[in-house]
Amino acid sequence: MSDRVRTYDTDVLIIGGGLAGCWAAISARRAGVRAIVAEKGYCGTSGVAASAGPGHWFVPPEARLREEAIARRMAGAQGLGDARWMERIIDQTYRTLPDIGTHYHYTPDDSGAIRRHALRGPEYLRALREKALAAGAILLDHSPALQLLARRDGRVSGARGVSRQGAGDEWLVRAGAVVLATGGCAFRSHLLGGSNNTGDGLLMAVEAGAALSGMEFSSFFTVAPANTPLSRAMIFSFARYYDTQGREIAKPAAPNDHSAIAVALQGGPVLCDLSATPEIVRRQLPQISPNVTLTFRRLGIDPFTQRFPISLLGEGTIRGVGGVRVTGEDAGTGVPGLYVAGDVASREPVTGPVTGGGAVNAAWALASGCIAAEAAARSALENPLAQRSILEPLGDAGLSTRRDRTNSSTTRSAFATTLSTGPTRLDVSASSEVEIVLREEMLSPTRQYFRSADTLAAASTRLSAAWGALRDATPPSAEPRERQRFRELAAMTATARWCVASAAARTGSLGMHRRTDSSTNGSDVPAYVISGGADAVWTRRQAAGTVS
Amino acid sequence: MITSLDIERCTACNQCVATCPRDVFEKTEHIPTIARPQDCQTCFLCELYCTADALFVHPEAEPAMAARLTPSDITPLLGEYRRESGWDEWSENPRYANQHWRMEDVFRLARDG
Ligand SMILES: Cc1cc2nc3c(=O)[nH]c(=O)nc-3n(C[C@H](O)[C@H](O)[C@H](O)COP(=O)(O)OP(=O)(O)OC[C@H]3O[C@@H](n4cnc5c(N)ncnc54)[C@H](O)[C@@H]3O)c2cc1C
Numbered sequence: 001m002s003d004r005v006r007t008y009d010t011d012v013l014i015i016g017g018g019l020a021g022c023w024a025a026i027s028a029r030r031a032g033v034r035a036i037v038a039e040k041g042y043c044g045t046s047g048v049a050a051s052a053g054p055g056h057w058f059v060p061p062e063a064r065l066r067e068e069a070i071a072r073r074m075a076g077a078q079g080l081g082d083a084r085w086m087e088r089i090i091d092q093t094y095r096t097l098p099d100i101g102t103h104y105h106y107t108p109d110d111s112g113a114i115r116r117h118a119l120r121g122p123e124y125l126r127a128l129r130e131k132a133l134a135a136g137a138i139l140l141d142h143s144p145a146l147q148l149l150a151r152r153d154g155r156v157s158g159a160r161g162v163s164r165q166g167a168g169d170e171w172l173v174r175a176g177a178v179v180l181a182t183g184g185c186a187f188r189s190h191l192l193g194g195s196n197n198t199g200d201g202l203l204m205a206v207e208a209g210a211a212l213s214g215m216e217f218s219s220f221f222t223v224a225p226a227n228t229p230l231s232r233a234m235i236f237s238f239a240r241y242y243d244t245q246g247r248e249i250a251k252p253a254a255p256n257d258h259s260a261i262a263v264a265l266q267g268g269p270v271l272c273d274l275s276a277t278p279e280i281v282r283r284q285l286p287q288i289s290p291n292v293t294l295t296f297r298r299l300g301i302d303p304f305t306q307r308f309p310i311s312l313l314g315e316g317t318i319r320g321v322g323g324v325r326v327t328g329e330d331a332g333t334g335v336p337g338l339y340v341a342g343d344v345a346s347r348e349p350v351t352g353p354v355t356g357g358g359a360v361n362a363a364w365a366l367a368s369g370c371i372a373a374e375a376a377a378r379s380a381l382e383n384p385l386a387q388r389s390i391l392e393p394l395g396d397a398g399l400s401t402r403r404d405r406t407n408s409s410t411t412r413s414a415f416a417t418t419l420s421t422g423p424t425r426l427d428v429s430a431s432s433e434v435e436i437v438l439r440e441e442m443l444s445p446t447r448q449y450f451r452s453a454d455t456l457a458a459a460s461t462r463l464s465a466a467w468g469a470l471r472d473a474t475p476p477s478a479e480p481r482e483r484q485r486f487r488e489l490a491a492m493t494a495t496a497r498w499c500v501a502s503a504a505a506r507t508g509s510l511g512m513h514r515r516t517d518s519s520t521n522g523s524d525v526p527a528y529v530i531s532g533g534a535d536a537v538w539t540r541r542q543a544a545g546t547v548s
Numbered sequence: 549m550i551t552s553l554d555i556e557r558c559t560a561c562n563q564c565v566a567t568c569p570r571d572v573f574e575k576t577e578h579i580p581t582i583a584r585p586q587d588c589q590t591c592f593l594c595e596l597y598c599t600a601d602a603l604f605v606h607p608e609a610e611p612a613m614a615a616r617l618t619p620s621d622i623t624p625l626l627g628e629y630r631r632e633s634g635w636d637e638w639s640e641n642p643r644y645a646n647q648h649w650r651m652e653d654v655f656r657l658a659r660d661g
Pocket residue numbers: 015016017018019020021038039040041046047048049050052053054055056057143144145146181182183184191192196197198200201231232318319341342343344356357358359360361362363365
């Protein structure tokens with residue numbers, strides 16, 4: 001650790017300042033405790049909600065309406081849902097979201113009503129930042145967390161990381177309890193707003209002893225104009241797609257299933273036709289989603305009269321489902337002092353094996369943020385951190401602090417050996433080789449849409465080799481950004497391994513997880529696939545409705 | 549990808565340095581530099597926060613197409629995202645009012661016709 005470490009004391013530390021982290025900060029302050037948010041980027045522009053426009057699951061407190069909403073989602077959840085969690089997030093969202101009206105400027109709809117649940121991303125996240133600051137939260141921007149810290153008894157009590165800007169190279173926060181709100185992991189696809197979401201929280205949670213669930217539900221892809229990150233669904237709801245021969249591609253059986261496009265893309269460019277978009281929608285579009293119209297304008301495409309090429313952007317666990325397994329009503333992880341909120345947590349209780357994008361995920365992010373922060377606040381008050389408590393870091397993959405190494409040259413040769421045992425000979429000096437493996441395995445639509453025991457075994461071998469290399473790798477320099485980059489690579493590789501292992505463990509198809517080598521859903525009893533382990537990845541099945 | 553910073557317009561306020569979620573810009577003694585373009589996630593948000601309308605982001609994630617653009621292509625487009633989003637001095641203009649609330653109606657129209 002360098003000498004230039006800024007140290008803070010707080011009650012609740014929130015790691016990640018996106019949708020979930022901001023609501024967590026506001027809730028912690030409401031609960032009357034001190035709160036610090038450590039954000040990798042800038043709290044207010046970072047996270048996937050900031051460049052999108054999250055609608056929230058928003059159902060008025062009328063018994064019949066709520067029962068119907070929950071019954072529909074329970075059916076879609078195919079045995080993995082939990083009606084009590086659904087009820088809680090609906091209720092929390094309905095009660096809490098209107099509070100943003102102090103800082104978000106709503107425009108009334110045509111009838112003069114305010115639609116509280118529909119917020120445009122840049123303005124929403126800007127409002128959340130201002131609200132969190134007004135509530136008295138301390139925001140550390142450009143401050144990625146690298147490691148959790150624990151007391152001798154194992155209770156998670158803070159974190160440390162690097163500062164990308166400003167005076168110090170490192171920061172360290174000592175806290176009564178920690179909320180992880182680092183979002184999902186899209187493996188650095190060009191998903192809009194997704195580049196900071198590299199699975200860091202998943203790795204930190206597992207290193208602390210938490211388990212994951214539903215990581216096989218990570219095969220989600222969105223349509224975007226070719227080579228752009230514009231993964232915004234609305235305008236594509238009027239789309240027709242054509243393969244290289246000009247044949248129309250059949251509409252998917254289930255919404256969000258772009259597997260037919262994935263197959264067509266293997267034969268060459270796929271063109272999108274938006275000519276069916278009603279005139280009125282064309283006129284309204286700039287005021288609904290200005291970043292959509294400006295994208296086409298700058299590409300020189302009139303999307304309503306010209307066909308244009310598209311690509312599929314991988315979302316991993318973002319509009320997939322898997323993440324840290326919530327073990328109790330308090331959004332706890334089973335590890336003392338550690339709570340989770342938003343996309344870093346498995347959303348199976350509220351979505352089952354299908355995506356929660358569109359309404360449920362944002363409600364989950366808000367509600368789990370509030371619930372986790374309140375629980376963390378209580379826990380921090382009950383377990384205050386003594387000044388003299390010694391804290392130790394938990395886990396160091398990619399951070400070159402392992403004891404079994406002496407200097408970076410030995411590490412480099414270890415790197416070479418491990419990688420060369422994989423099926424592909426990888427160039428060692430460049431960590432970009434690991435990025436290639438991640439892209440080929442996790443961002444290939446056909447690989448993800450059509451999984452089989454064979455493809456998963458091959459992916460597992462390559463990813464294990466990448467992990468073996470990275471785990472002990474030394475960043476080229478101790479420069480903060482360089483250390484962050486290595487840690488992110490380790491986190492993405494670890495996340496990919498949990499996705500692949502979980503997909504192998506679920507031998508039947510279910511929801512977005514599709515196995516080409518099985519026609520059934522694998523078992524008649526709905527079950528979760530739980531996973532974990534950093535060096536030695538493990539999985540186990542657990543019947544739904546049972547505890548731990 | 550972030551394409552250009554107009555040195556004539558830039559007021560050296562350093563908002564882009566602070567607000568870019570990917571830490572792409574670097575503060576200097578004068579105006580900031582685009583120090584880490586390869587880290588850009590093409591989110592356009594720096595354009596919203598630059599009240600001098602000095603920044604331009606091309607929608608392609610790789611720089612290939614942007615490289616073909618000339619200043620005369622770019623200048624007319626500067627500031628359009630901030631304006632169309634109704635930020636700052638555009639906030640009272642009804643033409644740019646935030647109608648995000650229409651999104652669910654559009655989805656319904658697409659589904660049910
Ligand atoms: C294009 C798009 C449209 C969507 N539309 C909808 C919708 O209409 N309705 C809906 O319900 N859901 C929608 N979603 C999903 C919704 O946006 C997410 O569920 C929600 O943003 C999750 O919030 P979060 O805070 O968990 O994650 P994020 O908002 O992604 O925030 C995570 C934050 O953690 C930070 N972070 C990561 N690692 C670290 C680290 N090591 N240290 C410090 N900080 C870190 C990141 O920088 C980021 O700011 C959409 C998603 C996308 C991609």
